[in-house]
């Protein structure tokens with residue numbers, strides 16, 4: 001019986017340790033895992049994390065084992081006399097002062113080195129992006145290109161992207177785990193960070209600092225494209241002129257957008273009269289894969305639901321319910337999805 005219990009305990013401890021070590025591998029499949037870096041910044045930070053983590057696990061195992069052994073081996077038994085009383089042991093004191101100094105040095109040296117290395121971009125040849133946090137969506141401005149977009153940040157693969165982060169309201173935190181660690185987005189302060197995507201693809205991110213009702217719905221995507229594709233997007237965005245639509249429904253949608261419903265007061269669409277900056281820039285809305293800051297796939301049904309009642313879709317959303325008719329919603333949906 002006792003033997004069985006022992007074996008059972010051993011198995012439990014072993015599986016707990018295994019799951020600790022296995023966690024890294026399992027998370028590699030997850031889209032927001034810091035254990036699957038896709039660029040040098042995330043990789044450097046991930047290596048620091050692993051170093052500290054493995055040292056901490058080592059300490060846990062050694063200290064835990066000694067503690068367990070001591071508690072069991074030297075436990076009080078009935079009739080035991082009071083053990084010999086000891087006070088102070090210079091050799092032990094020296095050992096347990098020196099070991100932490102060595103461990104902390106091993107952690108501190110790479111930490112300080114990497115902190116300085118990551119503080120500013122490694123080159124002047126950067127793509128500048130101004131990130132502005134809003135309750136509960138992200139605005140991205142490319143000052144060098146004169147473009148603004150929202151919630152989906154397009155960048156060229158391999159290019160160093162320098163982000164300056166500002167907030168329009170409260171504290172947010174910008175986090176795209178596979179590309180770089182989080183950076184707070186603070187009102188009346190400009191923070192900065194940089195990142196590089198080494199492969200093309202979609203990298204998931206989200207606000208990582210509680211910022212109100214729809215904090216959990218303040219997501220984002222970084223879309224890393226081959227340089228030519230990115231250039232083509234920039235060229236297309238820059239060549240947007242007065243928008244005209246052959247499609248009657250979309251043309252009617254544009255009319256509504258520019259007049260009734262006052263969409264224009266809050267949103268910008270290049271090539272129309274709308275130049276509001278309260279809500280996301282919608283110039284390339286039709287090419288976005290998601291709606292309402294990464295919350296929903298950007299389908300006609302979801303868009304119609306959004307226009308009917310934004311707060312029903314996203315709690316607390318700062319876009320008002322505009323009591324649009326079904327016909328107006330249909331026209332606006334056609335218009336918005338034609339914006340590529």
Ligand code: HEC
Pocket residue numbers: 135136137150151214257260261262263264265266267278279280282285288290291292293294307314317318319320322324332336
């Ligand atoms: C008072 C300002 C305001 C008005 C008026 C307004 N919106 Fe919005 N809109 C917003 C805000 C703020 C958001 C961001 C909501 C969020 O994601 O939390 C938004 C989001 C959106 C989005 C989703 C954008 C994205 O990238 O996910 C669409 C589409 C949209 N609005 C269309 C419209 C249309 C069409 C109208 C007119 C019928 C309109 N809006 C009127 C403020 C406004």
Ligand SMILES: [Cu+2]
Pocket residue numbers: 171172173207208209210211212215216218
């Ligand atoms: Cu938030």
